[in-house]
Amino acid sequence: MLPRTLRGQIIALIVVALAIAQALTLWLFVDQRALAVRSALAIEAADRAGSTARLLEDAPPDLRSEILQAASSSLVRFAIGPTPLVTGETGNAPNWIERRIRAVLATDDPRAVRVDLHTDQPRPPPRAGPGAGQMHGMGQMRAPPGQPPVSTTALDLSIALADGSWLNVTSRFRDPPYQWVWSEALPFALTAGLLAIVLWFALARLTGPLRSLAGAADRLGRGEDVEPIAAAGPEEMRRLALSFNDMQARLDRFVRERTQLLGALGHDLRSPLTALRVRAEMVEEEETRERMIATIEEMREMVEATLAFSRGMATNEPVETVSLAGLIGGLAREFDETGLAVTTGEIDDAELRIRPLSMRRALRNLIENAVRYGGRAAVSARKQGGSVVIRIDDEGPGIEARELERVFEPFVRLETSRSRETGGVGLGLSIARAAVIAHGGGITLENRPEGGLRVTVTLPGERTA
Structure with missing residues (x-):
């Protein structure tokens, strides 16, 4: 998950982008490294094949077997047979391999040279014809025990000899496995750390x-x-x-x-x-x-x-920090002294940044409204997240749903139990809402299921940051 702050998110995105770039660079490096290793092995096999072909033609026939055995290794095998291992005229390989072999043989040598380079799963080398040297040992090109087969690069060469036979060369090699070393991760970690530190201080200006x-x-x-x-x-x-x-x-x-x-x-x-x-x-x-x-x-x-x-x-009016319990308790005592039926419920311990006179006037209007039209008022206040919610409940007949918002408009008076005869000119709720909104809060009305009206006043709590 991204950090919550803008500075943290910017730094995280830049570090992630740097990591992706580093991974892409590493992937390209590994691919180029594998290509370089394959090219080096192909050059070594081509040079050895050309030199072995010249040596076989210059040596007595009875020494050919020893020459083939001496030239072969665990990765390259030499054999002589009546037919070429590479059947195509040119095979499937870059032209520079054939040119490399001809350069070792002679610049004007017309003999046929066939090359085939392909990727394949490890397989036993093809059997040579009668009289050919044995091409053993290629079966060692296998994946470690318990691991799936590893694809290998196969280089097959067929060089025509002067007596009509063919020198068949089979070479198998795998791409070298990439070895992860911590020294390669250290530069990236240092770069990312230094970049994060620099960005942390630089982004402070934003x-x-x-x-x-x-x-x-x-x-x-x-x-x-x-x-x-x-x-x-x-x-x-x-x-x-x-x-x-x-x-x-x-x-x-x-x-x-x-x-x-x-x-x-x-x-x-x-x-x-x-x-x-x-x-x-x-x-x-x-x-x-x-x-x-x-x-x-x-x-x-x-x-x-x-x-x-x-x-x-x-x-x-200046803004002050007041106690929620002190605000509600003071109003309750005032109404108790005047004989109005006002009770207080649960009052959470919280502090508010308000204009005390303006907010007391607004809450007083709401409580008086509840007592006038509902007979009695019950006041409670709770903390919810970073806000304070004050509820004022009465036991009156409530208000029709379509009138719940309109009663906040100035000089609006309903013609039911909240008519002119009960007192007021229709500005009490307007004054209360104006004061609450001026404090960054909100006020709503709703009819309670058990009867009566509920006024909910939401005010922002004091920030501690």
Whole structure:
């Protein structure tokens, strides 16, 4: 398996590529080595065959047997017979072998020389005709006991003698086995080790800025204030850092302008609403006056909720590390003092990097929502991987599946048990979701099988790296 880090993967891929190149080079070397050995053995056999042919023609006939025996070895056997061992005119062999034999015999010698070079399994040499010398010993070309047969290179020569007979030469040899020695692996190991060390430090110019960018993106996703990233490393990394800084600046400007707009709108509406309330108090007819005051009060509540919504989106509160148990426990004590039915379940020991006021406001809205529409709320919090999951369960009628996502939209109020008469203007869930998302988390609603609604808030846990 590849390493998890980018630097480790790059080094591993380069070392693997180096190993493949080394293996290919070794394979080519072994092949060339075998070719060189075959050529050397063929040259030796051709020279010996030409010299033996000349010696046989110059020696008395009664010495031929001794000459053949002296010229033969465990790999090359000589025999004289009435017919050639190589039946073709030229056989199947490179022309340079025949030229080598003729150079040993004589440059103008017209005698027939036949050569056959092929690869074959070990086999007993062909029997010579009557009067020929014996070609024994070739059966020694066998694979070691317990191993499959080894293919051999066979070189057969037939040289015509002056008396009409043929000198038949049979040579069998195997490619020499490759012997692995640790001295050949040592240069590769040293090269790979030095290359890995150099790459480890060289790639720091690439992975260092990437780690800084990843950390900044994680903190930005949590809603923390992030300083601009220093443009360092290769040109591509510099451009990436500058692009991230520009994106962060645009996001900050967009959120700030939107928050300011909502806040200014809410403040500007307060003055005319106050004037309307004063004028409504001056209406003499009681029924009309009460209706006007109720309508103005509803508008004022919507303005206040809008201001609260804008405050929930603001990011000027500093981020702090807080205890999960302390956060949930503090809220539970507040609700207990007010007499609301809020219970706490299992709370894991964990820490969060959050804006405490913003997150308390969001959780308070969710718990109050559960108590208002479900009668009671049960809060639990567990660690799951690198995240913290907070669950708020109620015992109410739940929400239709098609409305589970729409209720997060601003000013959306359902017409069932979560209607206007129960209180609120439809911004509680919107404020909660805005705060949770600003912390890099998420929030979902689901109907429980046993009845009631479950709110699940997922927040990133504190990074320990």
